[in-house]
Amino acid sequence: xxxxxxxxxxxxxxxxxxVLSTILxxxxxxxxxxxxxxxxxxxxxxxxxxxxxxxxxxVLRPRLWEWDRVATRRASLVSVACALSGMLLPVVIVLxxxxxxxxxxPWSWQVSNYLVFAGIAFCLGPVLGPALAGGTTLVLxxxxxxxxxxxxxxxxxxxxTGYPGPETHxxxxxxxxxxxxxxxxxxxxxxxxxxxxxx
Numbered sequence: 001x002x003x004x005x006x007x008x009x010x011x012x013x014x015x016x017x018x019v020l021s022t023i024l025x026x027x028x029x030x031x032x033x034x035x036x037x038x039x040x041x042x043x044x045x046x047x048x049x050x051x052x053x054x055x056x057x058x059v060l061r062p063r064l065w066e067w068d069r070v071a072t073r074r075a076s077l078v079s080v081a082c083a084l085s086g087m088l089l090p091v092v093i094v095l096x097x098x099x100x101x102x103x104x105x106p107w108s109w110q111v112s113n114y115l116v117f118a119g120i121a122f123c124l125g126p127v128l129g130p131a132l133a134g135g136t137t138l139v140l141x142x143x144x145x146x147x148x149x150x151x152x153x154x155x156x157x158x159x160x161t162g163y164p165g166p167e168t169h170x171x172x173x174x175x176x177x178x179x180x181x182x183x184x185x186x187x188x189x190x191x192x193x194x195x196x197x198x199x
Contacts, residue, residue, distance in 0.1 A: 029145075047141075048094075050117045
């Protein structure tokens with residue numbers, strides 16, 4: 001069951017994105033569509049971590065799901081463990097990027113934001129398949145960045161924080177992560193429909 005999941009690609013992608021995050025840790029993608037409102041920024045460590053979650057959700061999907069779905073309960077535990085490690089290890093990407101920030105600059109809100117989108121990617125992966133789930137997650141991430149820019153009041157509604165923070169949404173983040181674990185435990189990482197979409 002573990003052999004059917006590409007852990008080596010998962011680790012390699014996390015290392016590569018960690019290096020990129022460390023190099024670009026103090027930089028951000030600027031969203032400035034309207035001069036009437038303050039610009040928003042997507043910090044590179046957060047962006048790299050979200051991309052890492054999407055890549056991770058793809059490479060850790062079960063390749064032998066037809067066997068996993070009829071296997072013992074161990075298959076569910078393996079799926080949950082893969083999802084948990086896939087959501088938590090990329091937190092290192094944000095942590096390493098934060099080392100490039102000046103002292104006293106808040107960055108924990110980036111971890112909170114990342115966990116929300118990682119949870120979304122891992123919730124959608126078993127249902128929609130990796131490509132559609134990853135694309136949807138990235139569109140939601142960029143969309144929230146645009147909404148936080150054009151409608152700053154939306155931060156009171158959205159479960160993510162816009163630049164420069166420092167508010168966090170740990171309750172939402174942990175809830176989405178737990179939901180993703182439940183989804184993986186129930187589906188063992190895939191469904192017939194998502195397999196049809198990717199085969």
